[in-house]
Amino acid sequence: MLRYLLGRIACSAAAVWLVATLTFLLLHAVPGDPFSTEKGVPQVVLRNLAARYGLDRPLWEQYCRYLGGMLRGDLGLSMRYPNRTVAGVIAQGFPCSAAVGLLALSFGFPAGCLLGVASALRRGRVSDRLLVGAALVGVSVPGFVAASFLQYLFGVRWGLLPVAGWGTLRHLVLPSLSLGLWVAAVSARLVRAGMVDVLGEQYVLYARAKGMPGRVVVFRHAFRNAVLPLASALGPVAAHVVAGTFAVEQVFGMPGLGKHFVQAACNLDYTLVMGLAVFYAALLSAAVLAGDVLCAALDPRIRLGG
Amino acid sequence: MKSVARVLAVLLVAVLAVSCLSGCGQKASAPERPVRVLRLNLGEEPPDLDPGTSHDSVSLQVLNNVLEGLVRVGPGEKIEKGSGLAADWSASSDGLRYVFTLREAKWSDGVPVRAQDFEYAWKRVLDPRTGSSYAYLMYGIKGAKALNSVDPKAPASEIEAKMAAVGVRAVDDRTLEVVLERPVPYFLSLLAFPTFFPVRRDVVEKHGDAFASEPDRMVYCGPFVIREWQHEAKMVLERNPSYWDAGGVALDRVEFAMVKDQNAAVNMFDAGELDAVMVPGEFLEKYREQGLLKPVPVAGSWYLMYNLKKPAFRSVDARLAFSLAVDRRQLADAVLKNGSLPAASLVPPAVPGPGGRPFTEAVGKLFPESADPAAAREALARSGFPAGRKVVLLASDTALQKKVAAALQEMWRKNLGVEVEVQSVAFKVWIDRMKKGDFDLCLCGWGADYNDPMTFLDLWVTGAPYNSGGYSNPEYDRLVEEASACLDEAKRFGLLVECEKLIARDLPAAPLWWPVRGFAEKPGVEGIVRHPVGADLDLKWAKVK
Numbered sequence: 001m002l003r004y005l006l007g008r009i010a011c012s013a014a015a016v017w018l019v020a021t022l023t024f025l026l027l028h029a030v031p032g033d034p035f036s037t038e039k040g041v042p043q044v045v046l047r048n049l050a051a052r053y054g055l056d057r058p059l060w061e062q063y064c065r066y067l068g069g070m071l072r073g074d075l076g077l078s079m080r081y082p083n084r085t086v087a088g089v090i091a092q093g094f095p096c097s098a099a100v101g102l103l104a105l106s107f108g109f110p111a112g113c114l115l116g117v118a119s120a121l122r123r124g125r126v127s128d129r130l131l132v133g134a135a136l137v138g139v140s141v142p143g144f145v146a147a148s149f150l151q152y153l154f155g156v157r158w159g160l161l162p163v164a165g166w167g168t169l170r171h172l173v174l175p176s177l178s179l180g181l182w183v184a185a186v187s188a189r190l191v192r193a194g195m196v197d198v199l200g201e202q203y204v205l206y207a208r209a210k211g212m213p214g215r216v217v218v219f220r221h222a223f224r225n226a227v228l229p230l231a232s233a234l235g236p237v238a239a240h241v242v243a244g245t246f247a248v249e250q251v252f253g254m255p256g257l258g259k260h261f262v263q264a265a266c267n268l269d270y271t272l273v274m275g276l277a278v279f280y281a282a283l284l285s286a287a288v289l290a291g292d293v294l295c296a297a298l299d300p301r302i303r304l305g306g
Numbered sequence: 307m308k309s310v311a312r313v314l315a316v317l318l319v320a321v322l323a324v325s326c327l328s329g330c331g332q333k334a335s336a337p338e339r340p341v342r343v344l345r346l347n348l349g350e351e352p353p354d355l356d357p358g359t360s361h362d363s364v365s366l367q368v369l370n371n372v373l374e375g376l377v378r379v380g381p382g383e384k385i386e387k388g389s390g391l392a393a394d395w396s397a398s399s400d401g402l403r404y405v406f407t408l409r410e411a412k413w414s415d416g417v418p419v420r421a422q423d424f425e426y427a428w429k430r431v432l433d434p435r436t437g438s439s440y441a442y443l444m445y446g447i448k449g450a451k452a453l454n455s456v457d458p459k460a461p462a463s464e465i466e467a468k469m470a471a472v473g474v475r476a477v478d479d480r481t482l483e484v485v486l487e488r489p490v491p492y493f494l495s496l497l498a499f500p501t502f503f504p505v506r507r508d509v510v511e512k513h514g515d516a517f518a519s520e521p522d523r524m525v526y527c528g529p530f531v532i533r534e535w536q537h538e539a540k541m542v543l544e545r546n547p548s549y550w551d552a553g554g555v556a557l558d559r560v561e562f563a564m565v566k567d568q569n570a571a572v573n574m575f576d577a578g579e580l581d582a583v584m585v586p587g588e589f590l591e592k593y594r595e596q597g598l599l600k601p602v603p604v605a606g607s608w609y610l611m612y613n614l615k616k617p618a619f620r621s622v623d624a625r626l627a628f629s630l631a632v633d634r635r636q637l638a639d640a641v642l643k644n645g646s647l648p649a650a651s652l653v654p655p656a657v658p659g660p661g662g663r664p665f666t667e668a669v670g671k672l673f674p675e676s677a678d679p680a681a682a683r684e685a686l687a688r689s690g691f692p693a694g695r696k697v698v699l700l701a702s703d704t705a706l707q708k709k710v711a712a713a714l715q716e717m718w719r720k721n722l723g724v725e726v727e728v729q730s731v732a733f734k735v736w737i738d739r740m741k742k743g744d745f746d747l748c749l750c751g752w753g754a755d756y757n758d759p760m761t762f763l764d765l766w767v768t769g770a771p772y773n774s775g776g777y778s779n780p781e782y783d784r785l786v787e788e789a790s791a792c793l794d795e796a797k798r799f800g801l802l803v804e805c806e807k808l809i810a811r812d813l814p815a816a817p818l819w820w821p822v823r824g825f826a827e828k829p830g831v832e833g834i835v836r837h838p839v840g841a842d843l844d845l846k847w848a849k850v851k
Contacts, residue, residue, distance in 0.1 A: 032734030083519035253565030255538030
């Protein structure tokens with residue numbers, strides 16, 4: 001197990017390095033630079049700014065300096081926010097995105113699992129059709145649509161919760177609800193599909209024939225196997241939700257990481273884009289690894305590394 | 307297993323309960339607030355609160371309220387002696403030398419504001435090592451361009467030498483002398499811009515790169531101080547008791563939200579969480595009906611820039627044809643729908659002309675509101691434009707520009723019979739291609755740097771930085787040169803009007819529309835001053851009932 005984990009961590013490190021390198025090359029291949037604006041910024045000023053950030057050095061030298069800094073934990077200064085470090089921007093934005101993401105996961109997953117199981121058990125009946133339809137809607141409706149709708153309903157129409165902003169527990173509710181609905185829909189679909197498969201297996205039939213109570217059959221035997229597809233999807237879904245979703249954060253005016261992913265690219269803020277790419281790659285690798293370990297824990301047939 | 311189901315169910319209920327409980331109940335007890343709070347939306351996190359390097363509109367809005375320069379532009383765009391930190395000033399008859407006498411004023415930490423703070427600040431902006439984007443605003447000062455052009459890696463002695471030759475000098479603690487290279491008629495209005503604000507040397511040296519990154523890493527000399535700054539989330543300003551005119555400030559607190567999404571901001575306004583909000587086009591009618599709308603003129607202009615170096619637009623008749631085929635009224639009313647006005651000339655009406663009247667009154671209507679397809683086709687035929695030639699329109703990829711580009715494409719197809727390919731690219735790519743001249747037509751917007759027609763007209767001088775269409779007319783250059791040095795106001799405006807007429811004749815660009823911003827304010831809010839140019843938000847005189 002330990003050897004497997006170490007091997008996986010080495011692979012993740014290589015993946016993160018690859019992401020960093022590709023991002024670096026792509027950024028420098030795009031026309032434009034971080035400092036040009038529509039205004040008449042004279043060449044002189046552009047040159048002074050480039051010198052300040054080391055952009056006038058040859059490309060390989062910039063790359064080595066950047067990698068060296070990254071290994072030391074220094075991701076550089078943001079070019080758009082000249083007084084803030086990239087690490088600082090990430091450290092400030094991540095807790096907000098993570099709080100909302102974790103809250104969304106904590107009720108989205110269980111809700112989705114319960115609904116998926118219920119739906120599978122009533123397969124073919126009206127209630128199943130309704131649940132499947134609801135899950136489909138939940139997955140298809142874009143995040144900002146759900147978010148705007150909830151914002152209007154709870155914030156403006158009924159005035160129960162703050163429309164936008166950040167700071168109190170009440171600001172957490174609507175964004176995590178918007179995200180959680182999507183998580184629940186995804187989970188419900190995966191669990192239902194898994195359960196439908198498993199419930200048709202021989203050993204389930206055997207357990208029922210033996211006279212085991214329905215609930216024991218479903219939850220001790222069937223569910224554990226049905227939840228495997230969800231467990232392997234858990235990693236990427238969790239990473240996606242926790243790292244910050246742009247649309248929901250934009251609608252609710254949350255100071256999370258989501259908008260930085262988009263804005264940094266639009267501003268061609270080299271250091272911030274690189275920092276965010278590396279951060280997300282590391283987060284995703286860790287989440288996928290956790291998902292794989294969870295799968296192995298659930299299903300003894302899966303031998304890690306075997 | 308029963309217990310697993312139970313656990314899951316309990317977990318689900320618990321999480322929902324916590325969410326709901328945290329959600330209900332608090333609405334009844336509203337948080338305690340001091341009297342006279344104004345809640346506004348900044349829109350996003352201010353990237354740079356260092357007045358010497360700041361160049362984005364968000365940061366400038368904050369800076370104008372927590373700092374002050376020699377001059378503070380009042381409501382109605384008046385520049386008066388004593389409005390800012392300069393109690394009095396005198397200018398030499400040739401307009402090359404100004405002497406400012408500072409009033410008695412203190413920074414928020416009790417240290418007096420001195421002329422040396424201005425000298426240090428201005429030289430710091432011009433220092434090539436600072437990398438200030440707006441250093442060029444100071445190029446009218448003697449020795450300024452020379453200092454800013456030095457290689458930042460040059461030896462310190464060379465930079466210091468050039469710095470000593472710059473025409474800014476603190477004669478004593480209260481007197482600042484400024485010497486210009488050439489007369490700048492709008493120099494006084496420039497001084498209200500944050501780039502010209504004073505900066506304390508000891509504070510900058512103490513904090514280095516972290517200067518102005520947190521509220522306690524800067525000092526304030528304006529009507530407010532920054533009390534709290536939650537990055538990306540919220541900023542709170544409080545009245546500055548050390549401000550020289552603290553008695554004239556009617557607000558105790560300003561709370562800035564940082565919500566970028568315009569719809570969310572409008573929702574917040576409707577829900578009572580904001581006292582004023584910028585209104586996107588779709589909502590203008592709604593707030594106009596409620597009587598809450600305040601339109602604010604913007605000193606900006608949108609136009610089509612032609613590339614005179616490409617075969618398509620070498621002929622002035624071709625340029626005329628494309629301009630005549632555009633229905634500007636339809637563009638403003640049906641496509642933009644945000645209160646913008648069809649442009650009759652390049653310089654917008656928000657910019658003052660002779661006698662303080664809008665400059666457009668002196669210029670007259672140079673471009674028609676409606677399209678003239680017959681005249682357009684005639685002009686196109688005269689120019690020898692080959693049938694079937696394709697032309698590229700470069701635009702940025704904002705929703706607005708995409709709509710406009712599509713509308714223009716349709717107008718040219720219908721009125722001229724010419725196929726135009728629209729290339730909507732990301733902003734940074736657009737800047738790059740625009741500067742390199744990689745376009746036949748380019749959709750451009752320009753905002754005034756200072757409140758004078760010259761900021762729009764000197765764009766077309768031979769070799770000017772954004773004259774990438776390659777317009778070059780020695781007669782035009784001469785007019786601009788003469789106007790720059792002219793001290794007689796009437797004569798100068800006359801020359802500037804001639805410049806507009808030349809643009810309408812030679813068509814390096816075809817003006818399209820003049821943007822307008824709309825704001826909704828809750829009843830009881832008054833005194834928020836929004837300038838059409840420069841640092842546009844001024845809360846010194848704002849009141850809340």
